Structures are given as structure tokens and as C-alpha cells.
Amino acid sequence: MSERNQxxxxxxxxxxxxxxVICWVQWQFWSLxxxxxxxxxxxxxxxxSRIGGKIAGxxxxxxxxxxxxxxxxxxxxxxxxxxxNNLYSVVMFLFxxxxxxxxxxxxxxxxxxxxxxxxxxxxxxxxxxxxxIGRLQLEQKQTESNLIRSxxxxxxxxxxxxxxxxxxxxxxxxxxxxxxxxQMFGYDYGDVPTLDEWWKLAYPDVGYRDWxxxxxxxxxxxxxxxxxxxxxxxxRVTCKDGTVRTVLISGITL
Numbered sequence: 001m002s003e004r005n006q007x008x009x010x011x012x013x014x015x016x017x018x019x020x021v022i023c024w025v026q027w028q029f030w031s032l033x034x035x036x037x038x039x040x041x042x043x044x045x046x047x048x049s050r051i052g053g054k055i056a057g058x059x060x061x062x063x064x065x066x067x068x069x070x071x072x073x074x075x076x077x078x079x080x081x082x083x084x085n086n087l088y089s090v091v092m093f094l095f096x097x098x099x100x101x102x103x104x105x106x107x108x109x110x111x112x113x114x115x116x117x118x119x120x121x122x123x124x125x126x127x128x129x130x131x132x133i134g135r136l137q138l139e140q141k142q143t144e145s146n147l148i149r150s151x152x153x154x155x156x157x158x159x160x161x162x163x164x165x166x167x168x169x170x171x172x173x174x175x176x177x178x179x180x181x182x183q184m185f186g187y188d189y190g191d192v193p194t195l196d197e198w199w200k201l202a203y204p205d206v207g208y209r210d211w212x213x214x215x216x217x218x219x220x221x222x223x224x225x226x227x228x229x230x231x232x233x234x235x236r237v238t239c240k241d242g243t244v245r246t247v248l249i250s251g252i253t254l
Contacts, residue, residue: 015052018044019064027071037072038093045097054105061097065090164247168195184247186240202237216249224253 022044041064049057073086164181172195192198203209223230230251
């Protein structure tokens, strides 16, 4: 038997025993309660129906009425020969006991429905939260996927661009160069991992290299100060095969 069924059984037993206990109490102190035969029994059937439910409440009402009729309505300790006027009070007591039982049953049903509604609301809230989390996770995955595709498209565009491109970090590392850069100048990552190697190889003449560095640094500082692109400057670049190309070199700051 489950704990819930055990508790229900105990409540029913208490509800059914309550009339007998109250009868004993009233019998012991009858001199104080007389002639109010129903004084303790109205609360008895009220609490019996509250504790044990509708059926237990009705049984408790019938038992209480029989106990009162037998022990407290003259002639006492007898069922027969009762005054008909007393039967009216018995009927009213039975009626009120039944009303108590049905009222408590309705209250209990309303309580159960409220608990079920709260549980349903809790489950719905959890499901809604799970759905929201799932939607956010899906949106995050879609965003990450779109970002990855965008990065791949940008990388392909950078690599396949028809003009020489390179990306240099602030500390002078050439982080990336495209295919056209290698084709035009012949230098790859191994040749020019940093700008220092690029200056030395592309401008081997020291005097010309100094002028290139001075003009380029000035153009970069001006672009950084004004928030504009680096102005194109014409330079003579010495390629890996020894040929010299005259090109316009520009840039943007990120």
C-alpha cells in the first residue's frame, strides 16, 4: 500500500472514530451540556467530513445521530418511544451533516483542480523555457554557421582577389598574403614573414628603403589620425627574381 493510501485510510478511521470519542466525552460531562444534545456533534460531523471525505462524513453523521438518539434524547439508552418533536432536530442534523460532507468534497475537488492547474502551469512554463533555450541554441548555431560561411567567403575572396593583398598585424607580422601577391612579387610566407623582411627584400637599396619607410609611415599615421584609407603611393618593388615593378601601394587600417 502506498503512503498516500495509508494516510487516506488513517484519516477515514479517525473520522469514523471521532463520533464515539465525542459521545464518551459528552456522556462524561452530560450534566454540563444538558439539554444541548447536539452541542458537540455538529463540530464532530464537520471535522469528520473534513478529515475523512464525503463518505466518511456521511457515515459519521449517521453514527452521530444514532448515538445522540440512543444516549442523550429522552428516554436515554433507548431507540424507541422518542418524542416526535425530537425527530425534527435529528433530520436537521442529518441534513447539515450531509451538507458538510458534500461541501468539503467540493472544496477538496477544487483544491485538487487548483494543484493540478498549478502543476500544469509549471510544466508548461518548463516546456516554454526549454523551447526558448532550444530556439536560442538553434539561433546561436545558425549564427555561428553563418559566421563560418562568411569567413570562408571572405577568405576565398581575399585569396582569389585579382590584386596583390596582404594583412599585417600591429607588431609587423604578415599574417596573410594572397595568391596574386605571390604571383606578382614572387615572395611567399617563408620569404617575408614580417614587414622587416619585406622592406629589406623589396627595397634592397638602403637610401631608397629609408625614403619608402618614411613616406609609408607618414601615410599610415595620417590615415590613422583622419580615419581614412592610406593614400596610394608609387613605389619601385624589387621582386624575388630580381625584376623591378613600379606599383601603387595603399592600405586600410583595421
